[in-house]
Amino acid sequence: MRRSGIASFVLWICLTILTLLPVWWMLIVSMRPRVKLYSKSFLIDDLYWDNFLAVLNSSSFLQYLWNSLIVATSNAALVCALGLLAAFGLSRYKISGGDNVFFWLITNRMAPPAVFLLPLFLLFTKWFVFGDFMLFDTKIGLILLYCVFNLPFAIWLLKGMLDGIPLELDEAARVDGATTGQVLSNVILPLARPGLAVTFILTWIFAWNEYLFAATLTSSADARTVTTALAEYVSVTGTNWGEMAAMAFLTTLPALIVLGFVQKHIVTGLTFGALKG
Amino acid sequence: MRQSNIGWLFLAPATLILFVVGFVPFIYILYVGFFDWNTNAIDPTLRWAGLQNYRSLVFDTTFLNSLARTLGFAFFVVVSELLSGYVLARALMADRLWGRQFFRTIHTLPIVVAPIAVGATWRLLCVPGFGIVPYYVKLWFGIDYNISTNAYHAFATAIIMDLWHWTPFVTLSLMAGLTALPKEPLEQAQIDGGNKLQIFWYVIVPMLKPVLLTTVFIRLMDALRSVDEIWMLTKGGPAEATRFIGLHIWINVFPKTDYGYGAAMSLLTLYVTIVLSWLLFVAMTGRKGGAQ
Numbered sequence: 001m002r003r004s005g006i007a008s009f010v011l012w013i014c015l016t017i018l019t020l021l022p023v024w025w026m027l028i029v030s031m032r033p034r035v036k037l038y039s040k041s042f043l044i045d046d047l048y049w050d051n052f053l054a055v056l057n058s059s060s061f062l063q064y065l066w067n068s069l070i071v072a073t074s075n076a077a078l079v080c081a082l083g084l085l086a087a088f089g090l091s092r093y094k095i096s097g098g099d100n101v102f103f104w105l106i107t108n109r110m111a112p113p114a115v116f117l118l119p120l121f122l123l124f125t126k127w128f129v130f131g132d133f134m135l136f137d138t139k140i141g142l143i144l145l146y147c148v149f150n151l152p153f154a155i156w157l158l159k160g161m162l163d164g165i166p167l168e169l170d171e172a173a174r175v176d177g178a179t180t181g182q183v184l185s186n187v188i189l190p191l192a193r194p195g196l197a198v199t200f201i202l203t204w205i206f207a208w209n210e211y212l213f214a215a216t217l218t219s220s221a222d223a224r225t226v227t228t229a230l231a232e233y234v235s236v237t238g239t240n241w242g243e244m245a246a247m248a249f250l251t252t253l254p255a256l257i258v259l260g261f262v263q264k265h266i267v268t269g270l271t272f273g274a275l276k277g
Numbered sequence: 278m279r280q281s282n283i284g285w286l287f288l289a290p291a292t293l294i295l296f297v298v299g300f301v302p303f304i305y306i307l308y309v310g311f312f313d314w315n316t317n318a319i320d321p322t323l324r325w326a327g328l329q330n331y332r333s334l335v336f337d338t339t340f341l342n343s344l345a346r347t348l349g350f351a352f353f354v355v356v357s358e359l360l361s362g363y364v365l366a367r368a369l370m371a372d373r374l375w376g377r378q379f380f381r382t383i384h385t386l387p388i389v390v391a392p393i394a395v396g397a398t399w400r401l402l403c404v405p406g407f408g409i410v411p412y413y414v415k416l417w418f419g420i421d422y423n424i425s426t427n428a429y430h431a432f433a434t435a436i437i438m439d440l441w442h443w444t445p446f447v448t449l450s451l452m453a454g455l456t457a458l459p460k461e462p463l464e465q466a467q468i469d470g471g472n473k474l475q476i477f478w479y480v481i482v483p484m485l486k487p488v489l490l491t492t493v494f495i496r497l498m499d500a501l502r503s504v505d506e507i508w509m510l511t512k513g514g515p516a517e518a519t520r521f522i523g524l525h526i527w528i529n530v531f532p533k534t535d536y537g538y539g540a541a542m543s544l545l546t547l548y549v550t551i552v553l554s555w556l557l558f559v560a561m562t563g564r565k566g567g568a569q
Contacts (some may be wrong), residue, residue: 088287089284095284118543211393230509267450
């Protein structure tokens, strides 16, 4: 290794420690019994799981966890399906004004959520009401709403993927007598599967991480998500640091699990394809 | 390429959903902003108020301070993340580095962690009496670091938290941009005897411009709307020291149920955001990059 290589290696190590330190601290605190909480050491002293058990045994947290799972999974699936259709339309057909529509679709992702909280709250409680059913405080409401930031993202990623699939394959299938539906399901879908997997995971994570909409547009255990559970816990109980850390860790866990898989695509995804990570 | 009407059929579901959750709220807030509307007032109906909401907004010092604070915060974090991100990207570009993939994976971690969990984690680190940061700051520097009483400490911590959260993203994206640069212009510039600063300013910056523009744009949009982390870390306090604009809207509009005023507030914030991104776009693309 050259000298610059060694310097760069050392720098990587230092940065890695800085990056991991807060997460590491969260993990340590979550595994400390109450009497040891104020210890300032950076080591895990003993494997103490009661904080996690306490969090997981509270029925409301499990309910919130379940809600998050439903909302994130349904939203990611919905977004992938609609995103694939839209990307197919944009990539395979000449649409008059298609570029403008595409641009408008993408700008939705840039909208500051805090600005849209009030109108969405009012619409959800006063306008989108059908008999006894209103979108406010429902999982369906959140699933639809999360499209506002996830759908543009999915359309962008998937359009990039579909543009990479040669048009000749479509044409060949059509010559063989395939309908548009068959082209989509037998030609495009198998080839776009890796792209769809990436899209699904990233949109799933974004939906799982979302807080502001969930906190404003839900009010009961029917629809509140795990991020709101964490925020509520912090405001209500205040100083039970061990359980708070355990809860924060559980909220972070899905991200940790998919990290290795997501890593290659996250920069590409977040910069809207301007960069290949 | 086939005829257009069938293409629309594929685009329709996505467009419809985004129209309902993205465009309708915008129109609705535009409408509500012209009314006096408080559901808890004696008269809970919409009453035409014209530009009254906007007029009082211009004299609302809490709102304006919050807006200014947000702009200061965003400017500071974007500039420092860009500078440190660039320096780190250059320093970390050694090829054939052992375990490079592993390090990159680690540095992706902050990007995917839920902002609310980031805030909770930093609260665990920094909260007075419990966290390690106050403890070691006191031990090593003798400073009484306290984010719940000292406005400067709270603001600085908000900045540091954002740097932790997003510098890796800037570093990774600039690395991607730098790796993709063609080698010839750089070598040519060196042969022509350009010094490091000249090469940076006249060769690298112009070539890197699309990447820089995208990165700054994304970071600026995110910094302007950061709410979750700050809410968990300081709740916008002490007093209003870290109450950024998104947080201000959130904690003001809903308890007060003053919807007309809240709508005006939201809309003005959106307007500022759009104008800023437009200015950024013009500044970055309109400037003549020396060598051209």
